Amino acid sequence: MNNLKNHIRTKRASLLGIVIILVATMYFIDGYVSGFWKTLLMLFGINVIFAVSLNITNSWINFFSIGHGGIILAGIYFAAFFTLPPGFKNGIVHLHLPEYVLNTQWTLLPALLVGSLFGALVAVLLAFPALRLKSFYFCAGSLGFAIIVTNIAENIRSITNGPAGLWQFPAYTSIWWVWGIAAAIVYLILMLKKSAFGRALIAIGRDQDLAEHMGINLLKYKIIAFALSGFIATCGGILWVHLIRTVSPSTFGLTFMFDIVAMMVIGGMGSISGAVIGAGVITFFLEVLAPIEEGFTLFGLQIPPFLGFTTILLGILFIIVLIRKPEGIMGEKELSITAISRFLKKLIEDFGRSQ
Amino acid sequence: MEYILQQSINALGWGSVMALLGAGYTMTFGIIGLVNFAHGEVLMAGAIAAYIAMSVLGLPFWVGVIASVAGSVAIGLIIERVCFKPVRNVGMITLFIVSLGASIILRNLSILTLGDQLKPFLVPDFFAGVFTFGNLYIFKKNIIIFSLTVIIGVTLATFVRKTKFGVAMRSVSYDSSLSQAMGINTEKIIVFTFILSSILCGIAAVFWGLLYGYVSSSIGVEVVVAAFIASVVGGIGNINGAIASGYILGIGGALFVAFLPPDLVGLRPLFLWLVFFLILFLKPSGLFRANIK
Numbered sequence: 022m023n024n025l026k027n028h029i030r031t032k033r034a035s036l037l038g039i040v041i042i043l044v045a046t047m048y049f050i051d052g053y054v055s056g057f058w059k060t061l062l063m064l065f066g067i068n069v070i071f072a073v074s075l076n077i078t079n080s081w082i083n084f085f086s087i088g089h090g091g092i093i094l095a096g097i098y099f100a101a102f103f104t105l106p107p108g109f110k111n112g113i114v115h116l117h118l119p120e121y122v123l124n125t126q127w128t129l130l131p132a133l134l135v136g137s138l139f140g141a142l143v144a145v146l147l148a149f150p151a152l153r154l155k156s157f158y159f160c161a162g163s164l165g166f167a168i169i170v171t172n173i174a175e176n177i178r179s180i181t182n183g184p185a186g187l188w189q190f191p192a193y194t195s196i197w198w199v200w201g202i203a204a205a206i207v208y209l210i211l212m213l214k215k216s217a218f219g220r221a222l223i224a225i226g227r228d229q230d231l232a233e234h235m236g237i238n239l240l241k242y243k244i245i246a247f248a249l250s251g252f253i254a255t256c257g258g259i260l261w262v263h264l265i266r267t268v269s270p271s272t273f274g275l276t277f278m279f280d281i282v283a284m285m286v287i288g289g290m291g292s293i294s295g296a297v298i299g300a301g302v303i304t305f306f307l308e309v310l311a312p313i314e315e316g317f318t319l320f321g322l323q324i325p326p327f328l329g330f331t332t333i334l335l336g337i338l339f340i341i342v343l344i345r346k347p348e349g350i351m352g353e354k355e356l357s358i359t360a361i362s363r364f365l366k367k368l369i370e371d372f373g374r375s376q
Numbered sequence: 377m378e379y380i381l382q383q384s385i386n387a388l389g390w391g392s393v394m395a396l397l398g399a400g401y402t403m404t405f406g407i408i409g410l411v412n413f414a415h416g417e418v419l420m421a422g423a424i425a426a427y428i429a430m431s432v433l434g435l436p437f438w439v440g441v442i443a444s445v446a447g448s449v450a451i452g453l454i455i456e457r458v459c460f461k462p463v464r465n466v467g468m469i470t471l472f473i474v475s476l477g478a479s480i481i482l483r484n485l486s487i488l489t490l491g492d493q494l495k496p497f498l499v500p501d502f503f504a505g506v507f508t509f510g511n512l513y514i515f516k517k518n519i520i521i522f523s524l525t526v527i528i529g530v531t532l533a534t535f536v537r538k539t540k541f542g543v544a545m546r547s548v549s550y551d552s553s554l555s556q557a558m559g560i561n562t563e564k565i566i567v568f569t570f571i572l573s574s575i576l577c578g579i580a581a582v583f584w585g586l587l588y589g590y591v592s593s594s595i596g597v598e599v600v601v602a603a604f605i606a607s608v609v610g611g612i613g614n615i616n617g618a619i620a621s622g623y624i625l626g627i628g629g630a631l632f633v634a635f636l637p638p639d640l641v642g643l644r645p646l647f648l649w650l651v652f653f654l655i656l657f658l659k660p661s662g663l664f665r666a667n668i669k
Binding site for chain 2: 085087150153154156157158160161162164165166168169172173175176275276279282286329330332333336337339340343344347
């Protein structure tokens with residue numbers, strides 16, 4: 022009993038410690054980091070959100086979706102109707118929306134909630150193929166879903182402004198929003214993974230028929246899993262669009278999904294800490310190599326632009342990981358305070374023994 | 377009625393490209409369970425090789441055809457050896473995402489080296505010309521491409537059904553380990569299947585160039601989805617089914633666009649996915665019985 026109390030106390034203390042460190046880091050970044058590196062860190066947070074959301078469907082319930090781009094796109098457009106400045110909606114592009122929507126401009130939080138709820142609704146649409154289709158048929162179906170959404174967004178010009186997309190988004194996103202939401206999501210999903218609900222989802226992923234025989238309601242759990250995943254992904258998308266401040270239907274195409282899938286696979290499918298690590302590695306990789314793509318001068322030598330160069334490198338890295346180490350960096354394990362302290366203790370003991 | 381007929385005839389060429397791609401797709405799909413997203417890039421490689429041979433080096437048309445087939449086979453084999461062989465037994469999803477990665481690498485490499493602009497494809501005079509048949513206009517190239525595709529399809533079907541190699545292919549796709557135990561060199565059969573499907577890609581690339589008069593680095597994406605859906609609709613592993621459904625999709629797509637209101641013509645890709653979801657929900661084994669598996 023005492024032991025348990027102790028355990029809980031250490032857990033609470035370490036959680037508090039993490040929160041304090043996180044807030045201090047955010048404060049530091051907000052005050053002292055700027056420009057490229059600040060954007061990079063924000064993109065990292067957003068990619069964490071994307072990778073975590075993809076983990077729920079692609080790894081937990083094992084329906085490999087490459088159609089989350091469609092969900093995110095739908096959610097972003099829905100939120101955009103509320104956060105775009107009225108001057109843009111009325112004057113520059115003339116969207117055919119209800120009077121109230123045209124003349125309003127919301128702040129980030131309500132737009133985030135409304136947009137993400139809409140994203141969750143769209144994700145439920147994607148869940149319906151998952152009730153019927155198996156393994157890679159669903160994979161292809163989700164691709165079709167994304168293509169259909171993109172296609173619709175490109176063609177109903179009166180509402181979405183067609184292939185040109187939308188711009189003039191207000192710059193709402195700050196490091197506090199991104200990292201705060203990302204940290205909250207990571208914590209909640211980690212807790213969810215240990216709960217009965219999360220275990221039910223993972224059981225579906227391991228063996229769908231067996232899970233059904235154990236009394237797990239497949240219909241309910243799949244729909245909730247997709248809605249949750251869609252909600253989180255759209256959250257990330259809305260933060261993204263208020264950072265980059267422009268969006269077009271082709272933004273969230275296959276290349277985007279490939280980046281996110283690479284984060285998940287390289288970090289380790291099924292592991293939330295893996296998703297965080299993967300997001301960190303890939304974001305850093307993509308953004309640091311981006312200048313090469315645009316061409317630069319090195320010692321007076323003009324290096325021509327290499328369009329698509331980072332994507333090629335990422336693809337090669339991705340294939341090497343899949344061939345050599347298919348379980349990724351973390352496998353299905355999670356980083357935890359106890360595991361780290363145990364590891365450190367063992368390291369110190371080993372060190373002491375060798376002395 | 378005439379309008380429908382005219383649209384259908386116009387779609388024969390595009391249907392042929394899809395039929396050939398679908399046939400190649402369904403073979404590799406059947407034999408190692410590979411949903412090959414890089415199949416479109418194999419076609420692109422062929423088209424680019426033909427463009428280089430004909431437009432850049434100024435060689436005659438038949439050299440272009442050979443270059444196209446050779447380019448396709450080379451790229452197809454490289455992808456198979458480097459990417460698919462190591463992960464062949466890991467699972468369909470892994471194979472699929474590896475092929476996705478391969479496709480993205482190849483497409484970007486091509487854009488990197490040759491640019492993304494449309495490249496002219498020289499169409500020989502032999503293929504130009506229009507027949508009039510009552511009120512119908514029939515392009516000569518459509519008819520030639522259609523008849524060549526039918527010939528190729530019949531040859532392929534006979535080959536798979538009658539020859540020893542074809543029987544071996546079918547047996548590997550039915551059960552790879554069992555056929556290995558029976559003394560079939562499965563490795564050889566798999567490589568051979570890839571070569572065959574790449575050859576079809578090369579021919580389809582030439583047809584594409586003849587039809588549209590241009591090739592580009594991103595034609596792969598446009599066709600790979602169509603080829604995949606053709607192979608699903610036709611029944612996995614069924615070559616005749618894939619060819620037939622290639623035409624069904626081609627003609628159906630043309631009619632779908634023909635009856636859309638003019639401001640919604642951009643919705644063209646929806647048709648393919650509509651058919652895909654309908655088939656998978658209503659008749660998952662495909663329209664035609666899968667005769668291999």
